[in-house]
Structure formats: structure tokens, C-alpha cells
Amino acid sequence: MKHSHLRPVIVGAFALFAALLPYITGNLYYLHVATVIGVYWVLIATLNLLVGFTGQLSVGHVGLLAIGAYAFCLLAGGQGWNPFLALLTGGAICAAIGLVLGLPSLRLPGFYFAMATLAFGLIVSELALAEQWLTNGSVGMPAPSFPTPFDTPWGFYWLVLGIATLITWMTANLARLMWGRAMVALRDSTVAAASVAVPIYMTKLMVFVFSGFTAGISGGLYATSQSYITPDAFIVNLGIYFFVAIIIGGRGVIIGPFIGAAVLAAIPELVGPLAKYGTFFYGFILLVVVLVLPGGFGELITNVASRLRREPQVSTSIEPDLVLLRTAIRVKP
Amino acid sequence: MLLVIVSGLALGGLYGMTALVYNVMYSTSKVLSFGTGQFAMVGGICTAWLVLGLHLPLWLGFLACLASGAVFGWLSELIAVRRIIAASDEHLWVLSTLALSTMVQEAMAIWWGTDPTPFPRVFPQEFAGSFDQKFWLPLILAILMAVGLEQFYRHSMIGKLFIAMSEDSFAARARGVATDRMRSLSYVLAGVLGALSGFAGGQLTFADFALGTALGLSGFIALAVGGIGSSVCALVGGGALGMLTSLTTHYFGAEYQKTIAIGLLILLLVVRPQGLFGTTQVRHV
Numbered sequence: 001m002k003h004s005h006l007r008p009v010i011v012g013a014f015a016l017f018a019a020l021l022p023y024i025t026g027n028l029y030y031l032h033v034a035t036v037i038g039v040y041w042v043l044i045a046t047l048n049l050l051v052g053f054t055g056q057l058s059v060g061h062v063g064l065l066a067i068g069a070y071a072f073c074l075l076a077g078g079q080g081w082n083p084f085l086a087l088l089t090g091g092a093i094c095a096a097i098g099l100v101l102g103l104p105s106l107r108l109p110g111f112y113f114a115m116a117t118l119a120f121g122l123i124v125s126e127l128a129l130a131e132q133w134l135t136n137g138s139v140g141m142p143a144p145s146f147p148t149p150f151d152t153p154w155g156f157y158w159l160v161l162g163i164a165t166l167i168t169w170m171t172a173n174l175a176r177l178m179w180g181r182a183m184v185a186l187r188d189s190t191v192a193a194a195s196v197a198v199p200i201y202m203t204k205l206m207v208f209v210f211s212g213f214t215a216g217i218s219g220g221l222y223a224t225s226q227s228y229i230t231p232d233a234f235i236v237n238l239g240i241y242f243f244v245a246i247i248i249g250g251r252g253v254i255i256g257p258f259i260g261a262a263v264l265a266a267i268p269e270l271v272g273p274l275a276k277y278g279t280f281f282y283g284f285i286l287l288v289v290v291l292v293l294p295g296g297f298g299e300l301i302t303n304v305a306s307r308l309r310r311e312p313q314v315s316t317s318i319e320p321d322l323v324l325l326r327t328a329i330r331v332k333p
Numbered sequence: 334m335l336l337v338i339v340s341g342l343a344l345g346g347l348y349g350m351t352a353l354v355y356n357v358m359y360s361t362s363k364v365l366s367f368g369t370g371q372f373a374m375v376g377g378i379c380t381a382w383l384v385l386g387l388h389l390p391l392w393l394g395f396l397a398c399l400a401s402g403a404v405f406g407w408l409s410e411l412i413a414v415r416r417i418i419a420a421s422d423e424h425l426w427v428l429s430t431l432a433l434s435t436m437v438q439e440a441m442a443i444w445w446g447t448d449p450t451p452f453p454r455v456f457p458q459e460f461a462g463s464f465d466q467k468f469w470l471p472l473i474l475a476i477l478m479a480v481g482l483e484q485f486y487r488h489s490m491i492g493k494l495f496i497a498m499s500e501d502s503f504a505a506r507a508r509g510v511a512t513d514r515m516r517s518l519s520y521v522l523a524g525v526l527g528a529l530s531g532f533a534g535g536q537l538t539f540a541d542f543a544l545g546t547a548l549g550l551s552g553f554i555a556l557a558v559g560g561i562g563s564s565v566c567a568l569v570g571g572g573a574l575g576m577l578t579s580l581t582t583h584y585f586g587a588e589y590q591k592t593i594a595i596g597l598l599i600l601l602l603v604v605r606p607q608g609l610f611g612t613t614q615v616r617h618v
Contacts, residue, residue, distance in 0.1 A: 057427050104603040110424050111365045112602065114431075115553050119595040122550070130588035236546070240435055247428060276443065283435035290429045291416055 018161055022154045031153050035225050037265045038160040043218035044242055044261050045164075045171045045254075046211035051243065052251035053175060054207050055187030057110060060101075060117030061215050062239035063124035064094045068219020069143070069229050070128065070135055076220075077144040083224075084146075091216035098212020099205070106204045121236050128231040140230030143223035160221055167214055172254050174210075183207060237279045241265075244282045248289045250298020259297065335463045337583045338576070343468040343537055345575025346475035347373075350530035351552025352559065352567035353478055354523045359561060360499035361512075361519040362418060364426045368409055368434035370549030372527025373534065374542065375437065376402050377452060378445050380532055381540035384453040391453060398532045399525050406524020409433055410517050418516075434545065441542040452535030467536035474533040475571070478526060479564040495519055499562070551578075554598045 017024075021034055043065060050056050068090040076086035105116040128135050135141065145151045150159040174180055182203045185193040194200050223229050245264050249256030264285075268278045293300060355369050376398040384394040413429040458466050486492040494515050497505040506512045531544075538544050551574060559570030574594060581593045 055424060057424065059431075104599055108602060111427055112557070114427055115550065116599055116602070119550060119591075119598065123592045123595055126588065126591050130586075130592075237435075240431070243428075243431075277439070280436055280439035280443065283432045283439060287413070287429060287432035287436065290425055290432060291412075294420070294425060 015165070019158075022157060028153055031157055032225070033266060033269045035153070035157045035160050036222075037262050038157070038164045039218055039221045039225050040242070040245075040261050040265060041164050041258055042160075042167050042221065043211075043215045044245055044257050045167050046207075046214045047242055048246050048249075048251075048254070048257045049171060049174060049183065050207050050211045051246050052249075052253070052257065053180060053183035053187060054204060055251075056106065056204060056208070057114045057243075058117040058208075058211075059114050059236070059239050059243060060119070060121035060124075061211070061242060062234050062236060063117075063121040064098060064212050064215035065219040065222060065238070066124050066128060066231070066234035067097060068094045068216030069223040069234070070141075070219075071216065072220030072223050073141050073143050073229060074134070077142060082147075083144060083220075087217060087220040090220045091213045094216025094219070095209050095213035098209045098215075102205050102208040102212075106201065106208060118236065118239075121234075121239055125231050125234055125236075128234070135231070138231060140228055142228050143226065145224055145227070156224065160225075163217065163221070167217075168254070168258075175254055179203065179206070237282075240279065240286075241282055244286045248285055248296050250296030250300075253296070253298035253302070256296055256298025256301075337579050339463045339468045340537075341576040341579030342572065343471045343534075343575070344578055345555075345572035346471035346473075346568075347530060347534040347537065347548070347571070348551045348555040348574050349475045349568040349571025350471070350478055350526065350533070351548050352555040352571050353475075353482060353564060354527045354530065355552060355556050356562060356564065356567055357482070357495075357519055357523040357526065360495045361502075361516040362410075362414055363499075363502075364414055364418070364430070365553070366409065366414070366434075367427070367430040367549060368413070368437065368545070369523075369527065369552060370547065371434050371437050371545035372402050372405060372524050373531030373548050374441065374545035375405055376528025376531035377535045377538070377544065378441060378540045378542070379528075380535060381450055381452050382445070385451065391455065394453070395532060398528045402524035402526075402528025402531075403521045404524070405437070406520040406522070406527070407517060409524070410520035414516070414520070415513065434549070438542060438545055445540070445542055447542060449539035449541035452538075452540050454536070455532075471530070471533045471537060474529065475568060478529070479568050482564050491515070491518065551594070554594060557598060558601060 018034075022031060025031065043061060047058065047061055050058055071090035071093050072083075072086050075081045075089055076083045079086075081089070101117075101120055105113055105120075108116060129137055131137075146156060146159060149155050175183075182193070182198045185196070185198055186200050186203060190200060226233065241264060242261075245260035246257045247260075248264075249258065249260030264282065268281075289296060351370060351373065354372060355365060358364060358366055358369070379401040380394040380398040383389045383397050384391055409430070413433045414426060417426045417429050454466070455470060456466050486496055494505070494510050497508075497510060498512060498515055502512055538548075552571070555571035555574045556567055557570070558573060559566030559568075577597065578590055578594050582590050585593070
């Protein structure tokens with residue numbers, strides 16, 4: 001990947017804008033929308049590692065989000081734990097559940113895996129309704145807020161921003177280094193990746209568990225941002241939203257899904273009449289992107305940028321080092 | 334207890350029919366469509382709307398139901414499958430069929446509403462407890478459909494072409510089979526059969542926009558239990574799943590019905606990924 005001088009400037013400017021957003025807009029509702037986008041991003045960033053980089057189509061992360069939210073509410077609200085400890089514990093629970101779910105299902109081929117995760121999402125929402133002693137059923141339960149510096153909308157926004165930045169940094173590091181190479185390799189050709197000793201199953205499992213952990217964190221933050229949770233909040237449509245954000249952003253690009261998530265979350269919130277058609281709209285966008293632009297907008301932007309920079313086509317050729325090869329394969333007497 | 338068994342068999346017939354629809358589409362395209370259950374949903378709502386809403390005669394509703402399935406099947410091949418197969422990307426059809434299925438479901442939810450509505454009686458029969466038509470209709474139609482499909486595959490030219498394509502699509506094309514047209518035809522057939530299953534099960538499930546997803550998942554479980562490709566195995570898988578669903582509803586309550594069925598699926602897939610009766614296929618590198 002080429003390093004340009006433009007990229008740090010863009011990232012820095014965006015970070016400054018995001019950090020100062022509460023001063024720029026006095027509108028509490030816009031701040032809430034920005035917070036929710038941040039909360040979703042905590043989940044989507046690592047789901048992108050799973051869907052975009054590794055090519056495992058998980059539709060059921062909304063189930064992990066729900067478990068994280070309920071765990072946070074039960075531990076911090078019911079048991080009176082420190083909210084940060086409860087948040088981390090919720091993440092750990094979701095990581096463990098991700099491990100238990102991933103162990104069998106990651107062995108399955110594409111459609112089977114998608115169906116298994118869809119089934120998991122349905123099971124969680126069914127159990128959230130059925131287990132009334134734990135979750136209050138359809139009545140739902142209030143979500144606790146964080147201690148003093150983070151209990152205002154501004155404070156909570158900055159908390160979410162901090163966590164989201166941390167997660168983005170971790171994701172970018174993972175994607176850039178050895179793990180990321182392994183993920184892309186096994187997405188593009190599992191057989192070829194296995195033949196160069198990429199641990200297929202372990203890589204998938206690691207990514208799935210990591211994305212489970214951040215889904216749990218995201219669930220806790222989601223509960224606080226909504227301040228009250230019911231099983232209705234965690235329908236499968238939300239899972240489809242996560243999915244669409246990643247696909248239109250572009251598979252295998254870190255920042256693309258962020259733009260996707262922000263645009264998709266902002267449009268129904270800011271343009272009122274669209275809210276009713278939200279899921280239909282998501283499906284439509286997904287279909288159009290898959291048919292017309294399989295790489296997503298991230299790929300489009302990359303292509304346009306390289307066209308603008310007028311980079312010449314570089315063809316690399318690899319010359320075999322015959323002398324070294326000859327010594328390597330010579331049978332020792 | 335008789336009621337539990339009978340309703341289990343009826344559900345089983347419905348799931349089995351959905352599994353058969355999966356099979357028909359899979360044979361020519363190797364695509365497991367997310368929208369399989371939506372055929373039944375669209376067909377059921379179409380009939381309920383025409384017969385109970387517009388007071389048209391039942392045979393017209395039946396024909397319209399089949400026609401809606403045919404059109405939907407044809408469109409789903411045209412929109413969501415043809416270009417993807419031409420691009421030969423392995424994973425994208427999961428996304429395109431998911432997208433189409435979501436769009437259809439949401440469009441129905443907006444137009445028809447989210448509440449389940451009643452479905453017209455097919456035969457003039459008094460409500461007869463366990464022997465009511467809403468129980469035997471799906472079961473009988475499922476068996477008829479399986480037998481008919483087997484006959485179709487074995488004795489008709491088009492059916493043999495479907496088989497040839499499922500064995501090796503490229504070889505079939507090389508022998509002069511119009512594979513695109515055959516695939517389109519198989520989706521039309523799948524749409525008609527799916528709509529028929531929606532018609533048969535309408536009195537059991539009601540005309541409900543959310544039926545498609547539930548039926549698609551259950552039909553897939555039936556298929557995974559039985560193993561892809563065989564009509565008999567699809568029926569047996571559907572029957573087993575239907576009985577299990579009915580029994581768990583009877584003993585543990587309706588709120589655990591999905592959990593147990595799906596838990597069983599995941600367990601089974603771990604132990605025997607090729608299904609109970611399926612055979613493993615060696616994949617060449």
C-alpha cells in the first residue's frame with residue numbers, strides 16, 4: 001500500500017472535526033445521531049474484518065449486540081457494578097459466546113454460515129422475549145449511564161469517540177500486518193492460503209471472537225445511548241444495516257464502511273419520511289452495489305484517486321534466481 | 334396428542350415443500366436463494382388479497398397466486414442471479430438474494446401491513462378438528478409435489494436437462510443446452526411451486542409478511558437435515574423438523590420453538606455437514 005502525504009492530513013482533520021463536534025453544533029439531536037453512528041462503528045469496524053477481509057458473511061451480529069446490551073444493563077443496573085467493568089465484562093461474555101458459536105459454524109461454507117448466524121440472531125431475540133426472569137420480556141429494562149464526566153450527552157459522545165478511535169486503531173493495525181494478509185488470502189482463495197500455511201480455521205476464529213468482543217462493547221454503549229432497551233430494538237433488520245454499511249463502503253477497506261455506516265444511519269434520521277422505508281432502502285442499495293459496484297464505494301474512490309494522480313500502470317516481473325534455486329534443490333552427496 | 338402429530342406433519346409438509354423449492358433452484362444454478370421462503374409469502378398474500386379483499390372467486394385467486402410466483406421467480410433469476418453467475422463470484426449471490434428478499438419483504442410490510450390476516454377456505458368443509466383441510470392440504474400437496482418432481486426429473490426432457498446442469502453446467506453447455514434459459518425456467522418453476530406451498534399452507538400460517546424469512550430458514554434446515562439434491566430426503570427432513578417443532582411447542586411452549594429446532598440444526602451440521610442422508614463430495618483444487 002502506498003503512503004501518501006494526504007492521508008494523515010485527512011484523518012487528522014476528520015479527528016479534529018469529530019472531537020469538536022459538540023462545539024460546532026448545539027443541536028442535541030444531531031449529537032445523538034453522531035453518538036449512535038459511533039456506537040455502530042465500534043461493531044462495524046471489526047465486523048468489517050470478518051465480512052470484508054475474511055469473507056465470512058455473518059448476518060447475526062445483532063444477536064451479540066443484544067447480549068452485550070442486556071449484560072451491561074443487568075450488571076451495571078441490576079447488580080450495581082462499575083459501568084466500565086460491566087462494559088468490559090459484557091464484551092468478554094460476547095467474546096465467549098462468539099467462540100462457542102464460531103467453533104461449529106466457521107467450519108461451514110458461505111451460505112450455511114450465513115444461515116447459522118441468522119439463526120443465532122433469531123434465537124437471541126426469541127430468548128430475550130421468553131426469559132422474562134432475566135430480561136423483563138417485552139417490557140424491557142432501563143440502561144444505566146456512565147459516571148460523572150461521561151453522564152452528559154457531550155461527555156458520552158467523547159467516551160464513544162475515544163472507544164471508537166481505539167477500536168479503529170486496533171482494526172487498522174490488524175488489517176495492515178500479518179493477520180490482515182492472512183484474512184485477505186483466505187478470503188480470495190482458501191486452498192491457496194492453506195497451501196502457504198495460513199491457519200485457516202484459527203484465523204477465522206480469532207477474527208470472529210474479536211468482533212464478538214467489540215459487538216459486546218458496542219451493545220453496552222448502545223444501551224446507554226438509547227437509555228432503555230427492549231427485544232424489539234434488536235431485530236434482524238439491524239443486522240442487515242450493519243451488513244449493507246460494510247458492503248457499500250467496500251470490502252477490505254478500513255474507512256469505507258465508516259462512510260457507509262454514517263451515511264446510512266444519517267439519511268433516515270435526517271430525512272424523516274425515509275425512516276418508514278429504511279429497510280427497503282437498505283435492501284435496494286445492497287442490490288445495486290452488489291450488481292454494479294461489487295467492490296463498494298471504497299474501491300471506486302481508490303480507482304478515481306489513482307486515475308487522478310496519473311499513476312502509470314506498473315507491471316512487476318519476478319526473475320527467478322536460478323543459481324540459488326540450483327543450489328537449493330541440489331541433492332547433497 | 335393427535336392434534337400435535339397432525340399439525341407437526343402439516344408443518345413438515347410446508348417445510349418439505351420449501352426444501353423442494355430450494356432444490357429446484359439449486360439444481361441449475363448452485364445457488365441457495367435467501368428469497369426461497371418469500372415465494373410462499375407473496376403467493377399467500379396475493380390470494381388473500383384477491384379473494385378476501387376484492388371478493389374474486391377462489392380459482393382466480395389460485396391462478397393469480399401461481400402467476401405471481403412465476404413472475405417473482407423469473408425476476409429473481411433475472412435480477413439477482415444471472416449477472417452474479419456470469420461474473421462467477423462465489424459469495425456475491427448470498428448478498429444479492431438477501432437484498433432482493435429484504436426488499437420484497439419490506440415492500441409487502443409497507444403495502445399489506447405487518448399483522449397476519451386470515452386466508453380463505455379452499456374447500457367448503459366444516460372445521461373438523463384434527464382432520465381439517467388446513468392440516469392435510471399441505472401434507473398431501475408436499476407428497477404430490479415430491480412425486481411430481483421426481484417424475485419430471487426422470488421422464489421429461491427439461492427435467493433431464495436440469496439434472497445434466499446440476500451434474501456439470503459447463504459440460505451441458507458444451508453439449509448445446511441453453512443453460513441461461515434453463516436456469517430461468519427452473520426459477521419460474523421454483524416460484525410456481527413456492528407460491529403453491531404458500532397457497533397450501535395459507536390457512537395454517539395466515540397471510541403474513543414475516544412468513545418468508547421463517548419459512549426460508551425452516552426449509553433450509555429441512556434441506557440441511559436431509560441433504561441437498563434429493564426430493565425424498567427433503568420431505569423426510571421437513572417432516573422431522575415439523576414434528577420436532579410441534580412436539581417442542583407442545584411440551585415446552587411456543588417461545589422455545591425456534592431455539593430448539595435451530596440448536597438441533599447447528600448440532601447436526603457439526604456432526605454431519607453433508608446432512609443425514611447426503612454423501613460427501615470431494616472438491617477438486
